[in-house]
Amino acid sequence: MTTELPEVVPAAEVTEWSDETDVLVIGFGIAGGSAALEAARAGARVILLERAAEYGGTSAMAGGHFYLGGGTAVQVAVGVEDSAEEMEKYLTTQSIDPDADKIHAYATDSVEHFNWIEALGMEFERSLYTEKAVIQPGTQGLMYTGNEKVWPFINQAKPAPRGHKVPKPGDTGGAKIVLDALNNQIEKTSADVRYETGATNLIVDGDAVVGVRWRKYDESGAIRAKAVVIAAGGYVGNDKMVAEYTPQLGKKLYPLASTYDDGMGLKLGKSVGAEWRFMEQAFITAPFYPPSVLVTGIVVNQDGKRIVAEDSYHARTSAYVMDQPDQAAYLIVDSEHMERQDFRLCPFIDGWETVEEMESDLGIPEGNLVATLTAYNEHAANKEDPDFHKHPDWLEAQDTGPWGAYDLTLGKALYAGFTLGGMRVNLDGQAQREDLSVIPGLYAAGACAVNIVQDGKGYSSGTQLGEGSYFGRRCGRHAAGL
Numbered sequence: 281m282t283t284e285l286p287e288v289v290p291a292a293e294v295t296e297w298s299d300e301t302d303v304l305v306i307g308f309g310i311a312g313g314s315a316a317l318e319a320a321r322a323g324a325r326v327i328l329l330e331r332a333a334e335y336g337g338t339s340a341m342a343g344g345h346f347y348l349g350g351g352t353a354v355q356v357a358v359g360v361e362d363s364a365e366e367m368e369k370y371l372t373t374q375s376i377d378p379d380a381d382k383i384h385a386y387a388t389d390s391v392e393h394f395n396w397i398e399a400l401g402m403e404f405e406r407s408l409y410t411e412k413a414v415i416q417p418g419t420q421g422l423m424y425t426g427n428e429k430v431w432p433f434i435n436q437a438k439p440a441p442r443g444h445k446v447p448k449p450g451d452t453g454g455a456k457i458v459l460d461a462l463n464n465q466i467e468k469t470s471a472d473v474r475y476e477t478g479a480t481n482l483i484v485d486g487d488a489v490v491g492v493r494w495r496k497y498d499e500s501g502a503i504r505a506k507a508v509v510i511a512a513g514g515y516v517g518n519d520k521m522v523a524e525y526t527p528q529l530g531k532k533l534y535p536l537a538s539t540y541d542d543g544m545g546l547k548l549g550k551s552v553g554a555e556w557r558f559m560e561q562a563f564i565t566a567p568f569y570p571p572s573v574l575v576t577g578i579v580v581n582q583d584g585k586r587i588v589a590e591d592s593y594h595a596r597t598s599a600y601v602m603d604q605p606d607q608a609a610y611l612i613v614d615s616e617h618m619e620r621q622d623f624r625l626c627p628f629i630d631g632w633e634t635v636e637e638m639e640s641d642l643g644i645p646e647g648n649l650v651a652t653l654t655a656y657n658e659h660a661a662n663k664e665d666p667d668f669h670k671h672p673d674w675l676e677a678q679d680t681g682p683w684g685a686y687d688l689t690l691g692k693a694l695y696a697g698f699t700l701g702g703m704r705v706n707l708d709g710q711a712q713r714e715d716l717s718v719i720p721g722l723y724a725a726g727a728c729a730v731n732i733v734q735d736g737k738g739y740s741s742g743t744q745l746g747e748g749s750y751f752g753r754r755c756g757r758h759a760a761g762l
């Protein structure tokens with residue numbers, strides 16, 4: 281590990297404390313805001329430090345999916361059947377190393393958490409969007425945002441749409457509505473929010489975290505706290521850490537993050553021994569849908585072999601592309617299913633009268649793409665896909681020339697992403713060392729902690745805001761002594 285860590289300050293060396301508080305939260309995004317609100321509502325004295333001049337962080341940029349289920353008011357209103365048990369089963373299939381307690385709690389409390397978010401002062405629209413898309417284009421409240429209908433998960437848990445979108449048209453910034461509501465509620469408490477104030481070091485007494493050093497321009501100081509919650513975001517903005525842990529995010533990628541996602545929270549945690557987990561994992565995506573008709577095509581690598589069920593959630597498909605040699609892949613469709621040759625995210629390469637010509641121009645070994653497409657078409661005609669079990673809804677033969685190819689290769693397609701690695705924490709967000717022991721006084725939540733989401737293949741849109749707010753709340757309550 282070459283990442284430089286901030287110095288740890290022994291409490292005995294602090295000559296003057298600027299403040300004393302019960303709970304000190306670092307970062308006012310969805311996770312830190314939720315932690316601070318719950319701690320303050322529980323009666324704790326709370327100080328919330330935010331390095332930027334306003335609240336929001338990456339959370340305020342988000343489109344606004346919250347992954348919630350088990351019978352939320354939106355699901356009920358639009359007639360979707362769901363249960364905490366099915367949600368739990370589904371989420372368990374999506375984690376590399378599922379934490380049964382956390383998944384159980386998240387699914388079981390999901391309706392309560394949905395109600396908590398709405399009670400902040402916003403309402404999800406009671407409507408369902410049924411198309412396959414990355415995010416609802418309008419204000420529709422609900423859609424499928426994961427791999428629920430993808431094999432083998434479709435057989436492991438009863439699928440239900442759980443991507444609740446904040447009612448703002450478009451694909452960015454919707455979550456700001458929730459952040460504004462969260463801020464309004466925090467303003468009603470005694471929590472003390474300090475902007476343009478960054479946490480720089482943790483202060484320890486023995487092995488316990490007892491405070492934080494902060495800086496605001498040329499002022500600095502030390503706050504004594506009974507508990508410190510780090511909710512300072514991920515590290516996609518830190519070039520050195522990206523080069524070391526997630527080099528795939530370093531290649532011509534659009535970082536989905538605020539400029540403060542520089543890994544400072546992770547480094548603070550590590551400086552006192554918190555374990556980093558899944559640091560090599562990332563959410564990375566260049567969706568080729570909508571238009572959804574393109575999902576009927578096939579995704580092949582440079583060898584002309586299919587690599588994934590093409591109806592997978594876009595980050596899952598992209599994760600499989602990342603596994604290929606040179607992180608190269610193509611989406612192949614025939615003229616019956618061709619749409620959008622002006623596709624900015626996944627550029628259209630060309631059209632060819634024959635598959636043989638396409639194969640040769642793409643540098644695929646002779647005969648491989650012809651064989652792949654022939655086999656796919658034969659099975660698709662019977663609504664079957666013995667290789668990847670793509671859902672019959674998307675199985676259509678690609679047998680009408682000319683054929684076209686879109687480039688999904690990293691560096692050619694416009695990928696965007698963020699990091700998924702973070703601190704090891706227990707159910708209540710207490711930071712843990714590698715031996716699972718708890719670091720007294722330290723908590724972590726949101727993008728700098730690892731809870732349910734662990735990699736791009738198992739990512740469902742809305743899990744970041746969902747788990748950031750849910751586990752942020754748990755940190756806040758536990759840190760307040762509840």
Ligand SMILES: Cc1cc2nc3c(=O)[nH]c(=O)nc-3n(C[C@H](O)[C@H](O)[C@H](O)COP(=O)(O)OP(=O)(O)OC[C@H]3O[C@@H](n4cnc5c(N)ncnc54)[C@H](O)[C@@H]3O)c2cc1C
Nearest residue numbers: 307309310311331337338339344345479726727742744745
């Ligand atoms: C365009 C876009 C769309 C997205 N859409 C979705 C979506 O629909 N659903 C979903 O679940 N996820 C989505 N995501 C991902 C999601 O937004 C983030 O993973 C999530 O918001 C992280 O929340 P957080 O509270 O952990 O971090 P943040 O919201 O980034 O908050 C961390 C805060 O900590 C502050 N900070 C950092 N260091 C310090 C320090 N040393 N001292 C004090 N403060 C500090 C930062 O300034 C920041 O305000 C999207 C992301 C982007 C960019």
